[in-house]
Amino acid sequence: MRNTVLTAILALSLSTSASYAQSPWTGADDLPTNPLACDGTPAAAASMPYDGGVPTNAPDRKGKTIKVVDVPKLVGIGYFNATSKGIADAAAEMGNMEAKTDGPSKANIDDQITLIDNYITSGVDGILFAANDPVAIAPVLKKALAAGINVVGYDANSEPDARQWFVNQAQFNGIAKAMVDSMAAEVGEDGAFAIVTSTFTTPNQARWIAEMQAYQSKCHPNMKWLETVEAQEDNILSFNQANTLINKYGDELKGIFGMTSVATPAAADAVTQAKQCGNIAVVGLATPNAMKPYVNDGCVKSVVLWNPVDLGYAAAYVLRAVADGTLEPGATSVNAGKLGDLSVINGSEILLGAPTVFTKDNINDFDF
Amino acid sequence: MTVNQASIGATPSRSGFLRRIAVEYGQELIVFSAIIALFIVVSIVNPRFISANNLTTIFAGNAYIAVAAIGMSMVIITGHIDVSVGALIGVLATISGSLAVAGYPIWFAWLAPVLVGMAINSFIGILVAYARIPSIVVTLGAMSILRGGLISVTGGDWITDLPSGFMIAQKRFFDIPAPLIFMVVLTVLAALWMRHTPFGRSLYAIGGNKEAALATGIPIARRTVMVFAIHGAFAGLATILFATQLQVIQSTVPPNLELTIITASVIGGVSILGGTGTVIGSTMAAILFATIGSALIFVNVSAYWLRAVIGLLILATVLADMWRRRAKS
Amino acid sequence: MKLKSLIRHETFLALMLVTALIVLAFQSDRFFTVSNLLNQGRLMTEVGLIAIAMTFVIATGGIDLSVGSILGLVAILTGVFWNNIGLPLPFAAIAAIFVGTMAGFGNGIIITRFGVPPLIATLATLALYRGLAEGISQARSVRGYPDWFYVLGQRDVLGVPTQLWILMAVAVIASVILAYTTWGRTVYAIGSNEVASRFSGLSVEKTKLALYTLSGFAASVAAVIFVSRVSTTRSDMGSGIELDAITAVVLGGTSIYGGRGTVLGTVIGLCLIQALKNGLSLAGVKGDGTIMLIGAVLILAILASNIFERSGTRN
Incomplete structure (x- = not known):
């Protein structure tokens, strides 16, 4: 039993106070970021030489099945x-x-x-x-x-x-801009938000989170990131995690980003069942079919996807x-x-x- | 907090009744103390932790794990194991959701996973009991078959447009979330059944000492099949909670679900060697995990270290139990 | 120990393997070629190393579920020691393997000193070690290893994939140890009857401690080979590999209750699974169909073995 106590204390001592402005968001990777201009001016495309590979002795496949x-x-x-x-x-x-x-x-x-x-x-x-x-x-x-x-x-x-x-x-920075702009439009320039992602090791999600951070600090500097939680590719876990965030932050939480097509509908369901539609915005990457119920009943305003x-x-x-x-x-x-x-x-x-x-x-x- | 822990440990010595409880439900008490300790510490850090909403999230949101762990505990007490239960729940959820969407009566969509779960697991039980294949072998195989089969059949299409009457996990009775009622009622019924019926008690005999069980005339093979069938029924009931929580059903197998369920059973005091344990313990262990998962978010443990802390807490619970058993003997 | 029944299961399994090879060879002319078969050896080395160590563990009636997490932890540490701490890569790998071996030793201590059943102990460390891997890595990958490092995982020595040599050497040594040494007999004795072994003066605790340490070591070596094969480290590496290894071991005829099993059986089991995965894929069966078939083969093989072994009285 003493062990339980010790570990509980350890759990507390491991606590990190939620956010230092400079520290990267949890779940972001450490590669360089390239946020787009706030007004959407396309970045001047630097032309790069071809850097892909070349197959060795590929047969002539022209027109063949x-x-x-x-x-x-x-x-x-x-x-x-x-x-x-x-x-x-x-x-x-x-x-x-x-x-x-x-x-x-x-x-x-x-x-x-x-x-x-x-x-x-x-x-x-x-x-x-x-x-x-x-x-x-x-x-x-x-x-x-x-x-x-x-x-x-x-x-x-x-x-x-x-x-x-x-x-x-x-492009990663294009997704990041669409996500953060949509969130800012819903929760205002000083809203606080949290992120539900699959796992921190998933490269695309880590890249998007990093680009979102870069774009947010550049274009919506007063918004506040609270935390990022992992939910695997599991919709019940995503639902529970989103609920936990809602319960933890109460009125402080204004928005949730869903980083996967599993997390976003689950987060929307959590907000719906918590009767927080209109108070907590859900913005995320998701396929339209999974999101139709939430968008049609007005709980979710924007879903980002190609x-x-x-x-x-x-x-x-x-x-x-x-x-x-x-x-x-x-x-x-x-x-x-x-x-x-x-x-x-x-x-x-x-x-x-x-x-x-x-x-x-x-x-x-x-x-x- | 130390005071609180000590007082829980000390109280039983004041009366014979409590001592009997402490001896009989030692592991359950440890898990229970851990839950209480967590609730106290975390609600001091952030009082919102014990808000009604968060309690609903912790208890109702994870009730399906506790329900599945009841059946799993029976299987383990009988001296077997089932690693295919996660895949089974995935399959049953898809069946149930498809029936509901196809317009079958809601009660049928709820009943189907229970019946199909019983049927599939009876077959597993027959292979274990009559063909004498170790349960881990059968269920490892069954896991692959169910997982592969699910993807083959559904192609991974999600089930949407579920009728609203189907959503039993979202309902409340007397303002109590339905999953919580399921969890408590099923746990209590199963505990009473295991303690007070000859059948229930025979499971301990089969898991504890097969020769002795045989000598006392317990039909071991038949009972084994029935235990697997009951486990299938609980998997079906867990599926109902699992599938009706959200407006979409993901027709894939939830990652590592079987591991979560098995862990809940064994940490709750079900001996993997068979013969001991209670379903009250497994339900409390399932609650403990849910509490830990939520608590660590509330106290701002770095998300990267979350799983390490969970692992440490599980290990601590296990070691505390061993320490208790030593102290007892 | 019933030597006859042992041989019977392995003979049966070998026959199944040969049948599978022949059938699959007729399904695709690219299956039964030297280069394809050697390549399969490359792909099965990590799970093979773990399965061989697991054979010993299961033969004592134990189990080690934490191997996949140890693999992930060692992979991460190899990268972190080399990239973040700046150790030369060989030392980084050795240091990481040492930590992984200690993780196995930790399992052994929990099991032998505290008397925690192996399944529970390693379920707990499965969560703990994977958590450590994730915490230490902060979910970052370490990439860009020097070219020589890939010799281990991506190149050949004398025309055979480097790691396959390691697997073969380990398989030979392990089968000799299990079959012909006193220590190997101790392993079987513990699995058959742990209490009796203890009373007959066998060093049960020491043997078990050594086995879980070895299991950690095998997972650690597998980790370094894995990193070299895929040229990156991630904290989720090796998740689920424990079930693949256990499948190979039980398919190979090792009793999950302990007391019997051979390394040869495990190796044949491994080859059968790999042949099915590869051959069915070449024959045009999709991945989901393949895993269903492997599940069925596992059940049927043990079922058939039970039927042939008429004296199926033990459990």
């Missing part, structure tokens, strides 16, 4: 179902691509690596991937390039030289263009079917566009 495997971070969540649908749509439209989605059942770096390795051995022509870890996935992708396979990433990047192109759904179906669709078109040799290092744009021409940024990335902010007015127009 190619076998493509899509390896998302994990299967069984709405988001990657949508990207997978986009890939399938594009493949059906082009007629000369056989696409198949296969991913790990948990967002696990090792399972993903093993799967990709197997598909290299099985002799596919192209690999589409969304990396669970940018560095960990690099060796196996380099192996694919060395085997002459075309490699294109989407959603979550790898190290640039481990793949040829990466289809960027929206269209994942378009993302998968664009990725498939980019892979086709690479295989055909029509997209080469140095190109400035690529044609992506019904999406038109997409521009090349950062050397070897293709930008899908600005993130969409879903509101009551348009959310029912989307189905994914």
Whole structure:
């Protein structure tokens, strides 16, 4: 029993007073940030030379039917179902691509690596991937390039030289701006907010949180970050964590950011069930279908996301263009079917566009 | 706080009745003391911790873990284990939600997970009891099959547009959240059943000493299957709470749910060697974890160190129990 | 110990492996090639090392659930010692392995000195060690290791993946120790009847302490190999690997109640699982189908083994 007491004291002594202005937000990574201008002036795009990789002795695949495997971070969540649908749509439209989605059942770096390795051995022509870890996935992708396979990433990047192109759904700083601006519009310039994320080790989420901090301190300096909590990819845990935040901060808490498509609806449900709609804003990344109930009943005003179906669709078109040799290092744009021409940024990335902010007015127009 | 702890430890020696309770429910008392200590300390730091809303979050939000841990405790007391329960709950939630959305009567959507849970776990029980495959082997296999099957069948589509009548976990009776009522009633019923019925008591005999149980004429194999079936029913009941908490059901297996449930059972004093333990202990352990998780946020433990502190607290509870048993013997 | 029944299970399992290899080879002509099979060896080394140590632990009737967390902790420490503290990488790795071994020793102390059942003790340290990994790393990755370090995880020695040599060496040494030394017999004796072993003067506590320490050591070495293979460290590395290792061990015929089991069985079990994962994938079966099949194989293999072993009276 004494142990229990000691550890309880230890728990207290480990406490950190919530926020020093300078210290990074919990859950942010330590890479440099690049916040956008507050008024939305697009940053002058510095042109960069191509920094992607090149497959070794890739056979001429121009116009031929190619076998493509899509390896998302994990299967069984709405988001990657949508990207997978986009890939399938594009493949059906082009007629000369056989696409198949296969991913790990948990967002696990090792399972993903093993799967990709197997598909290299099985002799596919192209690999589409969304990396669970940018560095960990690099060796196996380099192996694919060395085997002459075309490699294109989407959603979550790898190290640039481990793949040829990466289809960027929206730049990190663009997402950060959309999120923080939406939150500021709802809670005011001096509102306090908290963040519910999946795990601190998820690279995209860590990047967004870092960019959100940079943008907030630049453009909305009086808003106050309270804390970040982890909730895995588990909606009941997300719900409980969001409730705990509401209970802990009481009236001080004006908004909650949901960083994943699991956390955002759960946070919205917590606010709804706590009867705090209108008092606590929920802004987050989420798929429209999961958010419709909360947006339609007015509890959530804005949901930020790109269209994942378009993302998968664009990725498939980019892979086709690479295989055909029509997209080469140095190109400035690529044609992506019904999406038109997409521009090349950062050397070897293709930008899908600005993130969409879903509101009551348009959310029912989307189905994914 | 030390005073409080000491007084809880000291009180039982004042009367024979209390001493009997202390001996019989030692581990439960330790877990209970830990919960009380946490509540006192944290509510001094931040009084909002004991607000009605936060108590609801702690108790009702985690009731499904406690309910699942009741069945798990019975399985473990009988000398077995089940690592597939997390996957099972994922599957049952999907079944229940799909039925509700498809327009079947609500009572049917609630009943289905209980029945299917019983059916699946009876099959597991048959493999364990009659085919003599160790339960960890069967349930490791079952975990893979259920997890893979769930993804194959649903493709991971979430279930939305659930009818509002389905949401039993959001209801209140006499202003008490329904999950809390579920948790308390089921725990008490299970505890009484295990203590006062021949069947319930036979579980301890099977887990404690198989030969002796056989000698006294307990049909071990049949009882084992039935225990797994009951465990399946509790998994189904836990599923009802789990699936009706939110307006969407995520048709995937919640990460590490089986580990949380098993931990609640064993920390609550259910001996993994079988033969001892109570479901009151496992329910309290489930509450303890929920309290720890919430408390650490309230006292601003750095989120990065949260899991380490939880691990330390679990270890401390285990060691405190061992220390108690030594002191007793 | 019933040597006959032991041999029977492993023979049966080996037959299953051969059948699987043949069937899978017909499904895809890229499966049964030297380069593919060697590559599979690379992928199964980490879980293999852990499973071999786990064979000993389970043979004593114990279990170690904390191995995945030790793996994560050692991976993080390797990065932190090297990058943040500035130790040269070899020393950083050795220091991290030392800490991981001590983590295993800690399990052993909790189990032997305090008498906590292994499952409970390692459930608690599973949470603790993973928490330490997350706390120490602050969820940051350490990357950019020098090129020579990748020899361990990504390169070949004499045409065979480096880590596969390690796995093979460990497998041979471990099977000799378990099968032919007094110490190995002590392990079985503890698993068959711990009380009797204690009365017959065997050093039960010391043996168990050594085994959990070894299990921590194996997880630590696996961690360094893992870091070298994926060229980064993350605090969530190795989560869930304990169940993969246990699956291989029990598929290999080690009794979860202790008292019997061989390293050879574990190795065959490992190969069977890896062959199924790889071969089915090459044959076009998706990941979710594969894990279902592995689950079914696990149950059926033990079931079939029980049926063949008519004298199935022990539990």
